Amino acid sequence: MEIIKTLEGMKIAQRRRAGQRVGLVPTMGYLHDGHLSLVEKSLSTCDITVVSIFVNPKQFRPNEDLDTYPVDLKRDIKLLEDLGVAILFLPKNADMYPEGYQTYVQVEKITERLCGKSRPGFFRGVATVVLKLFNTVQPDVAFFGEKDRQQLAVIQKMVQDLNLDIQIEGLPIVRDPDGLASSSRNLYLSPQARQSALCLQEALQLAQRRVAAGETSAHKIRSAMQDVIEAHPDTRVDYISVCDPLQFNELEVIQGKTLIALAVHVGQTRLIDNCLIERI
Amino acid sequence: MEIIKTLEGMKIAQRRRAGQRVGLVPTMGYLHDGHLSLVEKSLSTCDITVVSIFVNPKQFRPNEDLDTYPVDLKRDIKLLEDLGVAILFLPKNADMYPEGYQTYVQVEKITERLCGKSRPGFFRGVATVVLKLFNTVQPDVAFFGEKDRQQLAVIQKMVQDLNLDIQIEGLPIVRDPDGLASSSRNLYLSPQARQSALCLQEALQLAQRRVAAGETSAHKIRSAMQDVIEAHPDTRVDYISVCDPLQFNELEVIQGKTLIALAVHVGQTRLIDNCLIERI
Numbered sequence: 001m002e003i004i005k006t007l008e009g010m011k012i013a014q015r016r017r018a019g020q021r022v023g024l025v026p027t028m029g030y031l032h033d034g035h036l037s038l039v040e041k042s043l044s045t046c047d048i049t050v051v052s053i054f055v056n057p058k059q060f061r062p063n064e065d066l067d068t069y070p071v072d073l074k075r076d077i078k079l080l081e082d083l084g085v086a087i088l089f090l091p092k093n094a095d096m097y098p099e100g101y102q103t104y105v106q107v108e109k110i111t112e113r114l115c116g117k118s119r120p121g122f123f124r125g126v127a128t129v130v131l132k133l134f135n136t137v138q139p140d141v142a143f144f145g146e147k148d149r150q151q152l153a154v155i156q157k158m159v160q161d162l163n164l165d166i167q168i169e170g171l172p173i174v175r176d177p178d179g180l181a182s183s184s185r186n187l188y189l190s191p192q193a194r195q196s197a198l199c200l201q202e203a204l205q206l207a208q209r210r211v212a213a214g215e216t217s218a219h220k221i222r223s224a225m226q227d228v229i230e231a232h233p234d235t236r237v238d239y240i241s242v243c244d245p246l247q248f249n250e251l252e253v254i255q256g257k258t259l260i261a262l263a264v265h266v267g268q269t270r271l272i273d274n275c276l277i278e279r280i
Numbered sequence: 281m282e283i284i285k286t287l288e289g290m291k292i293a294q295r296r297r298a299g300q301r302v303g304l305v306p307t308m309g310y311l312h313d314g315h316l317s318l319v320e321k322s323l324s325t326c327d328i329t330v331v332s333i334f335v336n337p338k339q340f341r342p343n344e345d346l347d348t349y350p351v352d353l354k355r356d357i358k359l360l361e362d363l364g365v366a367i368l369f370l371p372k373n374a375d376m377y378p379e380g381y382q383t384y385v386q387v388e389k390i391t392e393r394l395c396g397k398s399r400p401g402f403f404r405g406v407a408t409v410v411l412k413l414f415n416t417v418q419p420d421v422a423f424f425g426e427k428d429r430q431q432l433a434v435i436q437k438m439v440q441d442l443n444l445d446i447q448i449e450g451l452p453i454v455r456d457p458d459g460l461a462s463s464s465r466n467l468y469l470s471p472q473a474r475q476s477a478l479c480l481q482e483a484l485q486l487a488q489r490r491v492a493a494g495e496t497s498a499h500k501i502r503s504a505m506q507d508v509i510e511a512h513p514d515t516r517v518d519y520i521s522v523c524d525p526l527q528f529n530e531l532e533v534i535q536g537k538t539l540i541a542l543a544v545h546v547g548q549t550r551l552i553d554n555c556l557i558e559r560i
Contacts, residue, residue, distance in 0.1 A: 007443055102388040103407075103441035109382050127383075135443040161383035163287055163415040 001081045003088045007096075007136050010050075010089050014138045020047035024139035026130060029053035030070040030184035031079050034174040038143035039083055041171055050137050051080055052089040054096065058104075059125030070187045089137060096132060104128050107154045107161070113248040114150050114261055115272065118238050123154050130155055134166055141167040145174070147181050149261065149274050150248065173273070175201070181273045188269040192233070197266045199232040200273040203240070207260050211277055218242035218251040221260070229264055238263035238270060245276055254279050281361045283368045287376075287416050290369050294418045300327035304419035306410060309333035310350040310464040311359050314454040318423040319363055321451055330417050331360055332369040334376065338384075339405030350467045369417060376412060384408045387434045387441070393528040394430050394541055395552065398518050403434050410435055414446055421447040425454070427461050429541065429554050430528060453553070455481070461553045468549040472513070477546045479512040480553040483520070487540045491557055498522035498531040501540070509544055518543035518550060525556055534559050 004010050014022070023046030025038045042049040053076060060066035073090075080088055104124050110116070111123035134142065144152045152170045159168055174182045179201040180194065189197055203225035210221055222240045229235050243250050245259035254277075261274035284290050294302070303322030307315050322329040333356060340346035353370075360368055384404050390396075391403035414422065424432045432450045439448055454462045459481040460474065469477055483505035490501055502520045509515050523530050525539035534557075541554035 011445060101441055102390070103438050104386050104388070105383065105442075106386060107383045132441075132443050135445070138445075158383050161381055161412075162385075163412050165291060165415070165418075 001077070001085050001088055003077070003090060005090045005092065007091060010087075010091075010136050013087060014136075017048060021141070022046060022048045022050060022137070022139045024133065024137050024142040025049065025051045026133050026142065026144075027051060027053055028055045028069065028184065029076050030072055030187070031076045032174075032182040032184060032186075033176070034145045034147060034182040036079065036083065037174050038145060038171055039080065039085060041169070042141070042143055043084060046141065048086045049084075050087040050089055050139065051085050052091070052133055052137065054089075054091050054093075054129065054133075056096075056125060056129040057093060058097065058128055059122050061119065061121060064119075065185075065188075068188075070184050089133075091136075096129070105131050105158060105162075107157050110150070110157060110248050111154055113243070113250075114239055114241050115263060116150065118263060123151070126151055127154055127158050131158065131162070131164075134164060139166060141169055143169050143171060145172075146170045147173045147183065147272065147274070149245070149259065149276075153246070153248070181271075183271065185269055185271065189266065193267045193269065196232040196235050197264075197269075197271055199229045199235055199266075200262060200264055200271055203228040203262060204260060204273060204275045207242075208275060208277055211254055211258075211279055216254045216279070218254055221254065225260075225262065229262075232266075234267050236265040238265060256280075281357070281365050281368055283357070283370060285370045285372065287371060290367075290371075290416050293367060294416075297328060301421070302326060302328045302330060302417070302419045304413065304417050304422040305329065305331045306413050306422065306424075307331060307333055308335045308349065308464065309356050310352055310467070311356045312454075312462040312464060312466075313456075314425045314427060314462040316359065316363065317454050318425060318451055319360065319365060321449070322421070322423055323364060326421060328366045329364075330367040330369055330419065331365050332371070332413055332417065334369075334371050334373075334409065334413075336376075336405055336409040337373060338377065338408055339402050341399065341401060344399075345465075345468075348468075350464055369413075371416075376409070385411050385438060385442075387437050390430070390437060390528050391434055393523070393530075394519055394521050395543060396430065398543060403431070406431055407434055407438050411438065411442070411444075414444060419446060421449055423449050423451060426450045427453045427463065427552065427554070429525070429539065429556075433526070433528070461551075463551065465549055465551065469546065473547045473549065476512040476515050477544075477549075477551055479509045479515055479546075480542060480544055480551055483508040483542060484540060484553060484555045487522075488555060488557055491534055491538075491559055496534045496559070498534055501534065505540075505542065509542075512546075514547050516545040518545060536560075 023042030105127040156168045207221050225240050241261045263272045303326030305318045385407040436448050487501050521541045543552045
C-alpha cells in the first residue's frame with residue numbers, strides 16, 4: 001500500500017491512473033466495519049481504491065470532540081493493507097487549510113434540518129472537505145455509509161449542483177453484534193453507556209413495527225420513540241425525525257418512502273442512527 | 281466552430297480531448313476587445329479553446345441589470361468563428377440552475393470589500409458559476425480580465441483553496457480608443473454619459489501622477505480622485521479604494537504594490553476600473 005501525505009503527491013498519483021477506475025473512501029480514521037464495507041465495495045468494483053484519513057477540523061464546533069476524536073493510525077494501516085487497498089491518502093491539516101484559507105461550499109435547505117440544525121456549520125465543513133478531496137484524488141466513484149444519511153444526501157446534492165463527474169454510492173449501515181450502528185465514537189461508551197445506546201436501535205425497531213401495524217401519525221411515532229429513549233439511563237434526545245428522505249421535511253402523516261432518523265446523547269457521546277421505511 | 285448547448289454535450293466533448301491542452305474563456309457574451317484578447321491568448325497557448333457565454337443570474341441582485349444585460353449572440357458567434365475558436369459553450373439557465381438548485385461557493389474575507397461590499401452575493405454567484413463551468417469544461421487554464429481584478433483574485437483564491445488543477449491567467453485591461461475600459465455595459469452609455477465615464481480613467485491617471493510625484497497619503501489620493509469624478513456631470517461614486525492588491529485592505533500610507541480601484545455610477549450605469557502601482 002502506498003501512503004501519500006501531500007496534496008501534490010496525490011495529484012501525481014492520480015495522473016498515473018491511465019483510464020483505470022478510481023474509487024475513493026473518505027474517512028476520519030479509527031476504522032470500523034462500516035468503513036471496511038465501503039472499502040470492500042470499492043475494491044470489488046474499481047481498479048484502484050484510495051482511502052483517505054483526515055480528521056476534518058472544519059466540521060467540528062469548538063465545543064465538540066475534535067481534540068479527543070479517536071486515532072489509531074497503525075491499526076488503520078494494517079486493516080487497509082490486509083484488504084489490499086492501493087493508496088492511503090493522509091493529508092496534513094496545514095496543507096488542507098493553510099493560513100488564510102477562506103473558501104467554503106454551502107448546500108442550502110437540506111442542511112438546515114436534523115444534524116444540520118443541531119450542529120451549525122457541520123455540513124458546510126463536510127461539503128468543503130469532500131469537494132477538496134474529490135478535486136485532489138479525482139475519483140470516478142466515492143463511497144459513503146447510510147448511517148450518515150443526511151451527509152450522503154448533501155454530498156449527492158453538491159455533486160449534482162456543481163456538475164461534478166463523480167458517482168456517489170451509499171452503502172447500508174453496518175451494525176455491531178449487539179445492534180449498535182458501527183461508529184468510531186462508540187469507543188467513547190462505557191459498558192453501561194453502551195447498554196443505554198441500544199435505545200437508538202430499539203426506538204427505530206419500535207417505529208418500524210408500529211408503522212407496519214398501521215400507525216400513520218408521525219407525531220405518535222416520534223412520541224413512542226422518545227419514550228423508548230427516556231426509559232434508558234443517561235440519555236438525552238437531540239432530535240427524532242420522521243421526514244421525507246429527499247428534502248428532510250418533517251411529516252405529519254406517514255406515507256410512501258419515509259426516513260426515520262434520530263440523534264441521542266448517551267452520556268457525553270452523541271450517536272445517530274436511521275432507517276428508511278416504505279408505507280404503500 | 282462547434283456550438284454545445286448542454287452540460288452533457290460539453291462533458292462528452294471534454295472526454296475527446298486526449299491529452300490536449302484546453303483553455304476556457306468564461307464570458308457573459310456581448311463580446312468586446314477585452315474578451316477577444318483573452319480568446320486570442322487562449323488560441324495562441326492552448327490546443328483547444330472553449331468560450332462560454334452564460335449570463336449568470338446568480339451574480340445579479342433583483343435591482344440590477346440582469347433583464348437588460350446586452351445580448352447579440354449572432355455577432356458573438358461571428359467574432360469567435362473568425363478567430364478560430366473550437367467550441368462555444370452556451371448552457372441554458374434551466375440546466376445550470378434546475379429547480380431545487382441549492383449549492384453555493386463562498387470565498388470569504390476578500391469578497392467583503394470593494395465590489396463585494398456594494399454588491400452583496402455577487403462574488404458568491406461568480407465563484408459558483410465559475411466552479412460549475414470548470415467542472416463541466418475541465419480546462420487546463422482559464423483566462424480572466426484584470427478589469428475585474430477582485431473577481432480574478434476571488435477565482436484564484438477559490439482554485440487554490442479547493443485544490444483545483446486549473447491555471448488561472450489574468451490579462452491586462454483593454455481600453456477603447458477614448459481610454460474607457462472595454463465593457464459590455466459601455467453600450468448603456470449615451471454620448472454625454474460616455475464623456476462623463478472618462479472620469480474613471482482620469483481619476484486613475486491623476487492618482488498615478490500624484491503617487492509618482494511622492495504623495496503617500498491614501499486619503500489624499502482618494503479625495504483627489506473623488507474631486508475628478510464629481511467634476512463630471514451625472515456621476516456618483518460607489519467606492520474609491522487604495523488598497524493592498526492581495527487582501528484588498530484599505531491603506532493609510534501608500535507603499536509597495538498598491539491597487540487603486542473604483543466603481544462609479546454614470547447615470548444608470550455602474551462602471552469599474554483599476555490600476556496597480558508600485559511605490560518603491
